[in-house]
Amino acid sequence: MSDFVPTPNPEQPEDPFLLKGRVALVVGAGDPLGRAAAVSLAEAGADVAVASLRAGPQEVVRVNSVANEIWSLGRGNTAITLDATDENSVDSAIARTISELGRLDILVNAADLPVAAPIDELSPDDWHAILAANLLAPALTSRAAARVMKMNGYGRIVNLVSVLAARGVANTSAYAAAHAGVLAMSRSLSQEWARSGITVNVLQVGIYEGQRGFGDNPESVQQVARMLPAKQLVQPNDVGPAVVAMAADSGFITGETIAVDGAATARV
Amino acid sequence: MATPDRFRLDGQVVLLTGAGRGLGRAMAMSFADAGAKVSGASRTLSQLEETAELVTERGGEAISISTDVTDAAAVEAMVQQTIDHFGRVDVLINNAGGGAEGDGSPLTDLTDEQWRWGIDMNLTSQMLCARAVLPHMAERGSGVIINVASGFGLRGGRDNWMYVSAKAGVVNLTRSLAVTYGPAGVRTNCIAPGIFPHTPQALERWRGGRYIPIGRAGVAWEMGPLAVFLSSDAAAGISGETIAQDGGGLAAIGPTGWAPRIRLTEPT
Numbered sequence: 001m002s003d004f005v006p007t008p009n010p011e012q013p014e015d016p017f018l019l020k021g022r023v024a025l026v027v028g029a030g031d032p033l034g035r036a037a038a039v040s041l042a043e044a045g046a047d048v049a050v051a052s053l054r055a056g057p058q059e060v061v062r063v064n065s066v067a068n069e070i071w072s073l074g075r076g077n078t079a080i081t082l083d084a085t086d087e088n089s090v091d092s093a094i095a096r097t098i099s100e101l102g103r104l105d106i107l108v109n110a111a112d113l114p115v116a117a118p119i120d121e122l123s124p125d126d127w128h129a130i131l132a133a134n135l136l137a138p139a140l141t142s143r144a145a146a147r148v149m150k151m152n153g154y155g156r157i158v159n160l161v162s163v164l165a166a167r168g169v170a171n172t173s174a175y176a177a178a179h180a181g182v183l184a185m186s187r188s189l190s191q192e193w194a195r196s197g198i199t200v201n202v203l204q205v206g207i208y209e210g211q212r213g214f215g216d217n218p219e220s221v222q223q224v225a226r227m228l229p230a231k232q233l234v235q236p237n238d239v240g241p242a243v244v245a246m247a248a249d250s251g252f253i254t255g256e257t258i259a260v261d262g263a264a265t266a267r268v
Numbered sequence: 269m270a271t272p273d274r275f276r277l278d279g280q281v282v283l284l285t286g287a288g289r290g291l292g293r294a295m296a297m298s299f300a301d302a303g304a305k306v307s308g309a310s311r312t313l314s315q316l317e318e319t320a321e322l323v324t325e326r327g328g329e330a331i332s333i334s335t336d337v338t339d340a341a342a343v344e345a346m347v348q349q350t351i352d353h354f355g356r357v358d359v360l361i362n363n364a365g366g367g368a369e370g371d372g373s374p375l376t377d378l379t380d381e382q383w384r385w386g387i388d389m390n391l392t393s394q395m396l397c398a399r400a401v402l403p404h405m406a407e408r409g410s411g412v413i414i415n416v417a418s419g420f421g422l423r424g425g426r427d428n429w430m431y432v433s434a435k436a437g438v439v440n441l442t443r444s445l446a447v448t449y450g451p452a453g454v455r456t457n458c459i460a461p462g463i464f465p466h467t468p469q470a471l472e473r474w475r476g477g478r479y480i481p482i483g484r485a486g487v488a489w490e491m492g493p494l495a496v497f498l499s500s501d502a503a504a505g506i507s508g509e510t511i512a513q514d515g516g517g518l519a520a521i522g523p524t525g526w527a528p529r530i531r532l533t534e535p536t
Contacts, residue, residue, distance in 0.1 A: 005476055005483035008490065012294065014301045014326075016493035017275045017502075043272045187519040194481040194516050194524065206505075229450045229507075238505030241274050245497040250490045252462070254482060255519020259509045263450050266443035266508025 004153060006197040006251055017248045020045035023076070024106035024247065025097045027084050027141050028053045030062035032210040032236040033160055034110030038066050039073070040240025041247060046106065047076030049097040053111040053133060055083040076101050084111055084137035094144045103152070106247045107145040109138035109159045109182075114213045116171040127174050134178035135185070142189060146198055155198035156247045159186050160239070163206045163261050183257060190255030199254035201246045206261030208234040230262035271302075274502040278303035281354040282499065283347065285337055285397060286364035288315030291416070291464060291491050293322065295361060298492025300328025302500070307350040307357075309333040310364060337364045337393035340400075347400040356408065359499045360401045362394040362415045362438075371431050378429060386430020391437040398445060398456075406452040412499045413456040415442050419514050421460055435460075439510050446508030455507040457498045462514025464488055478523040481516030 024041045028034040029050035038048050050066045052059045063079050070077035078100040083089040097104050113133040115126070122130075138159050149155025164172050165179035183202055190200040207214045207224045215221055215233050225232050242260050246253070259265050282299045286292040287308030296306045300323045308316045308323075308330055316332035323330040331353050335346040350357055368389055370382030394415050405411025420428060421435025438458060445456035463479075464486040465471045474485035494513055497503055512518045 008484065008487045010487070012297050012301075012489035012492065015271050016298070016301075017271050017497070018269060020269050040272070045269050190516045190519050191481055191524070192527070195483050199482075199516075229447050231451075234505050241272070241497075241502030241504075242506065244272070244275075245494070245502065248493070250487075250493070251482065252486045252490045252515050253494070253511070253513045254516040256512050258506065258511055260505040262505055263443075263446040263508035267447045 004195050004197065006153060008250055008252070017244060018045050019106070019244065019248055022046045022105040022247070023049070023097065023101045023103045024108060025049045025051060025093070025104060025145065026108040026110055027051045027082065027137065028109065028111035029066045030059040031110060031112050032208060033112060033205060033239050034108070035066045036236035036240035037108045037110050037243040039069055040244050041106065041108070042070045042073045042075040042077070044244045044248065045075070046247070047101045049078045049080055049101055051080040051082035051084070051093050053082070053084050053113065053137060055081050055089070084141055085132040087140055090140045090144050094148060098148065104145060104148050105152070105154060106156045107141060107158070108243055109141055111137050112160070112162070112211070114162070114211060115175050116213060118171055119173045122174055130174040131178050131181070134175060135181040138182055139185060142200070146193055146196070149198045150193070150196045153197040155193070155196070156249065157189070157198065157200045158243050158246045159200070159202045161202055161204050163204055163259070163264060165204060166265055187255045194254065197251065199249065199251055201253060201255070202257040203239065203242050203246070204257050204259045204261065205239055206234040206259070206264045208236055208239070210236060228262055228264050229267055232262070234260060234262060272502070275497065275500050276303050277359070277496065277500055280304045280358040281307065281350065281356050282359040282361060283307045283309065283350050283357050283401065284361040284363060285309045287319050288312050290466060291461065291488050292363045293319045294488035295363065295492050295495045296323050296330065297326060297489065298496050300326045300330070302496045304359070305354055306330040307333060307354065309335045309337070309346050311336060337397060338388045340396050343396045343400045347404070351404065357401055357404055357411070359412045359414070360397055361495060362397050362413065364393055365390040365416065368430050371429055372427050374427060375429060383430055387434050390431060390434030391441070394438055395441060402449060402454065405454045406449060409453040411454040413445060413454065414495055414498050415456070415458045417458050417460045417510060419460055419462045419512060419517055422510070422512065422518060442510060443508045450507055455503070457503070457506060457508070458510040459491065459494060459498070460510055460512040460514070461491060462486060462512065462517050464491070478525055480514070481520050481524045483524070484515065486513065486515065
């Protein structure tokens, strides 16, 4: 274990949520939560690199449009076509972020690939694909980002997972297992990098508006909303500021999971 | 570059118990920076007045109310006095509490009076303050309650009885408040602080040690931004949740520095 212990600022900062001068990479920025995270980070002053999850053509178009939003907020930006399940593609995305925006302080893994089917219908290949996008991808991006963050003695990694990581819902075995895997991985990495100035935290997001399959059709939205204390799905725009709060934290919060779910998991 | 609006609390009124020192005083500073007015309450008026002076020096506004948070009538008066002065209460921070005589003793030596006092001071007090302020918040259709628990509310400790029980009670009180008053527009969350020493010397003693994963203890001001975030519209999607701020302690098991290596092998 290295002996590096970051020193907290002795002075109480007046603007603790400003991210001016910080550079973030958001993976999965073509999805609603990734877009919300990228925009909120830019609004807080960060420059933001936005990357896709699987480099699909439609996804890349959406990522480019998010980069335009960051540009219109007056922040530095770059759009990266990334297959986050591929080691080399991930390494070049990190290099690209640093060459375009100068540094890397914040990594947000917002990649989300929901799949729901009875386990009898999931082939081993399906499992591999679901685990690759939802679990291997954040592992590869975190690893590559941390190599840079360790040299700087500073890093903030925020992983977004689904509420299904903590609660069982029929037909979501592989997807839920992958997201629960991100929870456990984040706790482990928070310890592995505890003395490197890198925090690793998780936002556990309830079923959200626009979520593929769950929150993008009226029938499903109505069914899910009925079960929630707030009687409505999580709004992606409420997830963005939570990402900012974790990204701007002074470093004493790590290995922690915060539910952004409108009290869904607080109830029996 | 300014703090994003959703993190601001301009014009809002924060009722903060245990505001005379330590974490309470630090939170008062952060609330003042975020634009809120602070009604500070505790037993010792002289300490509160020092906090109020510090708030004023930072450009904020504060009043001081001497109270006993274990006395229902005194708590009702504290809430009424705040409303009389500022016209409303937007945020209640249940921060008062602390170690009780009898914790640290063998269970068989514990008196009934010690047990009741420990539970009164750390759990009943938070219920009393919430009960006194909730009709006002529900009537206005908005409000935020933040309960301060402890890492000890989520794990047991040797010869630790009232404190762990009361703080665990606070975690679940938080959930029921969130579920019950969420529909009325009141969000309730909980912060579980780890080790925040009272003096710079004590802070220094934790540096590089193995007990706290990141190798340092917390500095009081670090809790302020988390409390402001949870009080603000930036946390609109978060309710019923407990957030540990403890340098990675709850994510860990055993002393820091255990990093085993086990090689992947072929079947044998």
